[in-house]
Amino acid sequence: MSHTEPAAGATDAPVLEVRGLRKSFGDHTVLKSIDLTVRRGQVVALIGPSGSGKTTVLRCLNGLEVPDAGTVEVAGEVRVDFAAAPSRGQLAALRDRSAMVFQHYNLFPHRTVLENIIEGPVQVQRRRRAEAEAEALSLLGRVGLADKRDSYPFELSGGQQQRVGIVRALALRPQLLLFDEPTSALDPELVGDVLTVIKELADEGWTMLIVTHELAFARQVANEVIFMDGGVVVERGHPDTVLRAPRQERTKQFVDRLLNPF
Amino acid sequence: MSVNWDLVWSSLGPMLIGAIQGTIPLALASFVLGLVLALAVALMRLSRYRVVAAIARAYVSIIRGTPLLVQLFVIFYGLPSIGVTISPWPSAIIAFSLNVGGYAAEVIRAAILSVPKGQWEAGHTIGMSRRQTLVRVILPQAARVSVPPLSNTFISLVKDTSLASLILVTELFRQAQQVAAFSQEFMLLYLEAAVIYWIICLVLSSGQSLLEKRLGRYVAH
Ligand SMILES: Nc1ncnc2c1ncn2[C@@H]1O[C@H](COP(=O)(O)OP(=O)(O)OP(=O)(O)O)[C@@H](O)[C@H]1O
Ligand SMILES: [Mg+2]
Numbered sequence: 137m138s139h140t141e142p143a144a145g146a147t148d149a150p151v152l153e154v155r156g157l158r159k160s161f162g163d164h165t166v167l168k169s170i171d172l173t174v175r176r177g178q179v180v181a182l183i184g185p186s187g188s189g190k191t192t193v194l195r196c197l198n199g200l201e202v203p204d205a206g207t208v209e210v211a212g213e214v215r216v217d218f219a220a221a222p223s224r225g226q227l228a229a230l231r232d233r234s235a236m237v238f239q240h241y242n243l244f245p246h247r248t249v250l251e252n253i254i255e256g257p258v259q260v261q262r263r264r265r266a267e268a269e270a271e272a273l274s275l276l277g278r279v280g281l282a283d284k285r286d287s288y289p290f291e292l293s294g295g296q297q298q299r300v301g302i303v304r305a306l307a308l309r310p311q312l313l314l315f316d317e318p319t320s321a322l323d324p325e326l327v328g329d330v331l332t333v334i335k336e337l338a339d340e341g342w343t344m345l346i347v348t349h350e351l352a353f354a355r356q357v358a359n360e361v362i363f364m365d366g367g368v369v370v371e372r373g374h375p376d377t378v379l380r381a382p383r384q385e386r387t388k389q390f391v392d393r394l395l396n397p398f
Numbered sequence: 399m400s401v402n403w404d405l406v407w408s409s410l411g412p413m414l415i416g417a418i419q420g421t422i423p424l425a426l427a428s429f430v431l432g433l434v435l436a437l438a439v440a441l442m443r444l445s446r447y448r449v450v451a452a453i454a455r456a457y458v459s460i461i462r463g464t465p466l467l468v469q470l471f472v473i474f475y476g477l478p479s480i481g482v483t484i485s486p487w488p489s490a491i492i493a494f495s496l497n498v499g500g501y502a503a504e505v506i507r508a509a510i511l512s513v514p515k516g517q518w519e520a521g522h523t524i525g526m527s528r529r530q531t532l533v534r535v536i537l538p539q540a541a542r543v544s545v546p547p548l549s550n551t552f553i554s555l556v557k558d559t560s561l562a563s564l565i566l567v568t569e570l571f572r573q574a575q576q577v578a579a580f581s582q583e584f585m586l587l588y589l590e591a592a593v594i595y596w597i598i599c600l601v602l603s604s605g606q607s608l609l610e611k612r613l614g615r616y617v618a619h
């Protein structure tokens with residue numbers, strides 16, 4: 137991971153700046169006006185009830201949805217104002233700087249683990265295959281899956297598939313990692329392995345925006361927790377505040393409900 | 399009733415020549431051209447431009463809504479009356495390719511739609527263009543799903559090439575007809591032709607199984 141490791145130290149430059157992000161599907165306004173800042177090396181956890189728009193935020197940042205309004209700036213290099221329809225090039229530029237880890241992994245079933253990982257680096261970024269393979273193998277080793285390089289996804293457990301999903305994202309050398317409930321499709325006993333990997337990435341200084349329902353994990357890893365409901369940010373702040381002593385009643389209800397489901 | 403084995407034996411040569419020089423190349427050429435056409439038509443059907451999709455839909459509807467024999471006759475016997483004369487072989491290949499194009503387009507379209515949306519999205523998030531995602535992610539998965547129905551299309555096509563005898567293409571069935579007319583042994587020779595068609599189709603079916611196995615190596619059984 138050596139050359140993909142982000143520079144330690146410079147922890148204040150924003151890697152992601154989102155202002156006034158708005159998105160509707162038909163006449164259903166899903167995101168009303170979202171502001172977000174993620175600084176270099178920071179981990180921001182996005183929490184909120186089902187349907188509150190968390191996935192939609194990530195999809196807008198990765199160019200899978202086109203917002204109706206707002207600006208997104210990544211790494212101070214790309215700034216897209218969605219007041220006007222973005223060009224393909226603008227969406228591609230956004231996408232190039234972030235990488236997404238999906239809830240359902242979305243690995244390519246017809247390609248082996250190694251092929252899955254080098255697909256982006258070789259086919260899109262035009263890096264040399266040998267170099268991409270070497271990097272992929274070292275990343276696979278880091279998540280304990282070096283021996284699975286020639287397996288097909290169906291031969292792996294959910295936890296292993298998700299770790300491959302994470303490596304596939306890392307191999308793109310993004311500035312920002314986006315996770316959409318990376319463990320919610322997993323059997324409970326497999327969740328830990330994946331969270332451990334994400335925690336290690338946080339310790340290495342990767343910049344991450346993570347949608348999650350794992351509050352204990354968020355508290356341990358995140359620098360900031362953002363609680364969304366109904367397409368707006370209801371509360372944001374230090375994990376201990378938002379998760380332990382929230383100021384807003386809605387946040388309190390949501391957190392209580394997750395901690396005591398019965 | 400005794401079987402005239404000498405006739406079976408002596409007619410085998412002309413019939414096999416008909417199969418090897420007529421039926422099989424006719425089916426292969428038409429299938430390959432038809433598949434290329436079908437892929438184009440399937441992609442047109444999925445286009446966001448409505449006119450393009452409508453043209454493709456009309457084409458599929460006409461091909462599937464009219465008899466193959468009529469299509470063949472329009473091309474070979476009909477076109478000359480508007481000044482376009484095409485000889486038997488090209489006529490047959492054109493008619494059969496157009497026909498395969500219509501049927502296989504629907505198979506390919508359904509196969510493309512059967513690939514989960516998450517696969518398109520995974521392609522996009524690693525930076526692939528639509529075209530790259532289609533070629534490297536979607537079509538390989540669609541191909542696996544398409545093999546059984548496309549094999550059926552091909553096997554039907556092999557049998558349908560017998561219609562080309564009606565526009566004077568020398569293939570297996572026309573050879574059988576000629577020997578039968580000469581010897582008056584209709585039952586024997588048409589049964590012999592049937593057996594040869596059947597054997598060709600058996601070989602194709604086992605080819606289909608092999609292909610399914612090979613393309614299915616990445617799915618759980
Ligand atoms: N493509 C779409 N078309 C129409 N409505 C959509 C679309 N995508 C999302 N929505 C709607 O937007 C709302 C927010 O969805 P989103 O997936 O962002 O919520 P979420 O916070 O991620 O929820 P969950 O915790 O269940 O994953 C939901 O009401 C959903 O039905
Ligand atoms: Mg979601």
